[in-house]
Amino acid sequence: MKRWGESSFEAQLPPQTVLDQMEMAVIVCDRFSNIIYSNEYAQRLFGFRGEESIGRSVLDLGIAEEDRDQATELARHVLKGGVWEGTFCNIRADGTTFYTRAQAVPLRHPSGSVDGTVIFAREAFRSNQRDRERFGLLERIGERLAGSLELATTLRQMADTLVPQFADHCFIDLFSGDRLIRRVSRHTGGWTPPPGTWAQVGEPVSYPPDHFCSKAMARREAVLVEDLMQHRFSAPSTASMNLSREVGVTSVIAAPLLARGELLGVMSLALSGLGNRPDPHYDGFDRDLVGAIAGRVALAVDNAMLFEAERETALAFQKDLLPGDIPPRLDGLQIAWRYEPARPLESHGHGIQTQVGGDWYDVIPLSAGRVGLVIGDVEGRGARSAAVMGQLRAALRAFAQDDKPPAEILRKLDEWTRAMSKSRRPRPGEEQPRPTLVSCTYFVYDAWSRVLSFANAGHDPPLLIQDGKVGELEFDSKGAMLGVRGSGVGGEILFNEESCELKPGSTLVLYTDGLIDRRPREDGTYYSREESRRMLREAVAAVAHEDVETIANAAYEAVPGDIDDDVAIVVIRTSDEELAVEQRVFAAEPIMVSEARRMAADTFAAWGVDPEQAELACLLVSEVVTNVVLHAASAPAPRREPVMPQVGGLGSGSDALPSLEEELWDLGVELGRREPATKEFRLRLRRGARSLWVEVFDSDLRLPRIRSAGETDEGGRGLYLVDQLATRWGARPTADGKAVWFELPLEPGGPVGA
Template sequence: MTRWSESAIEAQLPPETVLSQMEMAVVVCDRFSNVIYGNAFARRLFGFDGDEFIGRSVLSLGIAEEDHAQAAELARHVLKGGVWEGTFSNIRDDGSTVYTRAHAVPLRHPSGAIDGIVIFAREAFRSNQRDQERYGLLERVGERLAGSLELATTLRQMADTLVPQFADHCFIDLFSGDRLIRRVSRHAGGWSPPPGTWAEVDEPVSYPPGHHAAKAMQRRDAVLVEDMAQARYAGPGQAADDMGVTSAISAPLLARGELLGVMTLALSNLSKRPDPHYDGFDRDLVGAIASRVALAVDNAMLFETERETALAFQKDLLPGDVPPRLDGMQIAWRYEPARPLESHGHGIQTQVGGDWYDVIPLSAGRVGLVIGDVEGRGARAAAVMGQLRAALRAFAQADKPPAEILRELDEWTRTLSPARRSGRADEDGPRAPLVSCTYFVYDAWSRVLLFANAGHDPPLLIQDGQVTELEFDSKGAMLGVRGSGVGGEILFNEESRELKPGATLVLYTDGLIDRRPKADGDYYTRDESRRMVREAVAAAADGDVEAVAEAAFEAVPGDIDDDVAIVVIRTSPEELAVEQRTFAAEPIMVSEARRMAAQTFASWGMEPEQAELACLLVSEVVTNVVLHAAGSPAPRPEPALLSGAGLEDEESLLDEELWDLGMELGRREPQVKEFTLRLRRGSESIWVEVFDSDLRLPRIRSAGETDEGGRGLYLVDQLATRWGARPTTDGKAVWFELPI
């Protein structure tokens, strides 16, 4: 070992000795932002005599109240592994203010886990107190303005930064059209001006000729009034000596060559400063601040215009504010767009998302329900959401099963791929939007819920006083996965549940349970959020569907940083009126079906004219089914292709010849054909369904003058509110709707 290394070891000092001699404050906090260590320089910098700040919140270091939100953001950011740097205003025990430049890093355990926060701080300026305030103010203004794109938040933060550190009064007036409107009126110490003195917030402002604010806008430069006692302005309530104002500066708010408004700062007898007057240096400083404020205001106004446009666009693509009235179920829904995130180091989330939901009336009173989320944000996500909703509505009208609907929607989603549209299907990278959704079909008369899932969170089910998740046998892959180059064949499984009377489903998108901030700067986990939502929904289960939706939305504290869509469906506690009977598909049964319909309609209290019309249409649909059942050819075996002289080929040919000759050998017994007539009654309509085993869907054809048939479906089309046909597992169903 060399002599140098030996002396180095002898000179090695313990960490505490090194930290105590540092000309920089070192503060260590745990994960809950409580101080667990502070070196000697930290005591001197923050004005402490001893260790009284140990074990207390980092806010106990005298961080000014207007910087508390910034301190909370620091903790959140660093505890997630980031670093943070910025300026704080700290108030010492003696009442003096010191601006500190802080740098925060994570405190890591040897395992790599984050145990806390280490903060390094120094005095931002070493000149006199007033210079500290001036230069520190400009830096802090820039930091504050970089954290928001909301106009109201931008103006509020500006006023909080300027009052009382630099001014006793702050006014910000912005033009709305050709009128100047007061947007900020902030005063030190909670003081309020006497009525009629100054315009209130949201009131128009009219400055008299020669007023320093009017001069500032006219000259487009900051105007200083050093001694307000010497200034006089015409007009009521404008005498500065009556208000105790000692000095004022007005600066125009200019952005892109356009005058947005004016900002006025004033000192008064409220001030605790030795000399409550501004000077020329202050005027230049306020001019620089006004330039930054104007740029931030301009950006915020552009952002709000863009956001309002996007929200209006998305609102037009989603269902209206009032859910439809449907038989056998109550519905409430709620959509909340995320607010822009004001975060240091995270960027600002400025755009709406692609959350979507819909309620789709289907045949015979059945209802299609969907909840989903398009991955990403902004205009593309909203546009994809709108196209998805339109496509799903079109697919749903065919009355196909939910799993088949999702397969068609998946194929349609993949057609949105830019690479696929341009024919470059071999390119790497995402090729289609990813979409999670669940599609349900609910029959209120049978209480059967059919559904298929595509990677979406399961809804909550309130039944028998218990709140559980509606279990999915298969979660399914998101729509568009194959189009993004992930996975092979995607299968969507259809499932069914029978809902009990009064059961409630709560459908939601993941914005409800994702990334909600805690008070300590951490975030709730998805499991914690789910638990809180379940508990809130359980507490509100006895209320109406609107109360359940509100309880679900308010369950998890903290601002949302993703859009939230909630749909609540409650089944009827009472059974709905339905009659059903199966008949042989014979002409004589047409009158029997009509007789059953007439008796049922009479028992439901239908008007005779409406009942007669309904019976007429029943006869037409049933007659159509019977005629096609009687006229449908018996199935024939497919002829075998002669690919050789095998035994199977010979037997197949023999069977075909015997069939054609009408011989008894191999003849099948004719199948007895039937049809089922089902009648449903709702609050405003009746539905008639006729089921049979024929797979051919009916269509309207033009009947000639001498044709004996072909007019039945034409009558149904002309006289019914709606009609249609849908495939079933063993045939088809023809249906129509009439008002009552």
């Protein structure tokens, strides 16, 4: 139906007619950068027929090789909802070079999702070819330098832009201390100078005083040598001079790299016979252009160097908060771990995120050879997240020494996390500080019983490899992240205790979510978490029978694409062999002290323990067992509440009282005739590769403590001896009492009393 005021021609004008009359190229691509539409101007501009372009990648539209990586990155940026505008170098179907000024916007579905990209382009310049190249070069260099804060990337992109379009040879030398070090040596056509001629990347460079590079640095301005054959100067070496003549270097521009008044180095560009140019000479305009380029390069280099220094400081800070590079040697376990910080993210105008994160892991030796394992991730990035991670790791190690169950450890860590959130000051613009949220899983593994106990706080389950099959360790409850209660979420947070028995040779792969989150595809989209998990399982399954280091590396390389978050990986494998253990239950009577010592001596002899070490161990066994027996004998009897029986037929007078007392007396006598339960203790001996562990279990809830015995006291020195002679000792509560334990080294002359 025609609207009021609308002409018949306007009502019937199809969109195709409008697009074909536009003096601007319009190209529509799907999510995979394949062309699904192009108007007539685009076909004339790029030199192809319409039907030839449909279904082809937009990269095939003559985008110059040096701009292809940038085009791929921009496609990813636009597919995420961004907009980009800039200049590209293109090559027509007939081989001519031209520049286009382009804008790319997302093609959105009515639902709001991005289905592809729309590119609008027009030819940037209509003057002579050389002027177009000069103007486009400066603009494109600015775009390239704005996209990276990594020094190596900045220098590489700089050289890719200059060679071969503006120079046949590009050198960038930067100061390291008082020496110039060559950082870039790029040449047209992939040509490489022979060794011993022009300095290679990483080698020092020394220019004579009359060299054009020395003059540029001394004058702090660009120096032009229009005809090198007519210019007399001293080269760094005879071989260098001979090579310049051999390749036919004709013209050179050297420009100092100055940033904030400081000389960072020098950049030199040269034309030679390798470029096959019709006029291989620079002019005054080129000198001014290179001077402007050098200023931009210097600022980008300075920013990159400052950024790298800050990043190295942050990484060193975080590395010092994490365990060392070499995992500890523990009985019944093989361990490998890997930590990788996120790479800098180039986001084309949306800021560059380059900060470290809060991923952490730890392996904590516990009592009697047991091991605590943790993997966790503090939400957010930067020094604050790393600092929070360091505090949490220290707090967890302290809590773990109490040998409490994993669920109780997480409850205490949750309280610690919420306390940190409350004590933090708000950032500028925040009314209240954001709560600290942390995901982690804490495990306790007993290599002798092969029992793994654990509790989870919102972390991804680890992979479990058993009998060559890869699955996931099942969590009955994922649990809430630490700090959730501090974020305003109501309700009590419970951390459930779970346990399972690991088969001999089982392998656990613990990891943080940076391993599977936001890994980019080549088309700019991202793998889903399900796809990433599948690739991770497949990669681990392929090396399931290899050593733990190989599995850790395979896990890290499983999902392609750069990581944009920190990654921590811990791989542990249980032993195929059974570890030596012996235990026996004794009555808590003095006569059993010698029996316990005899059992220990026989066991140590059977294990081939050094006699001196065995004698020392037996002495400490006697002291601990004696302490248990004495306290068992002196332990107060449980308090029993009297129960008033219902006695029938009693009168209300005084003559009824004797009958009541008599019945209560009879009841008390009857209770007294029951024999009390015999108190017992259990002695358990464990042997590892380098240590002996002794544990004594009893039902007394009181934990032992060292007391100072007087000169005339007959007792009170047992635990003091244990403290002085054992490597470590302690006591931990159990479900029905406590366990007192100590550790001794197996090697003769080992660290006693350390």
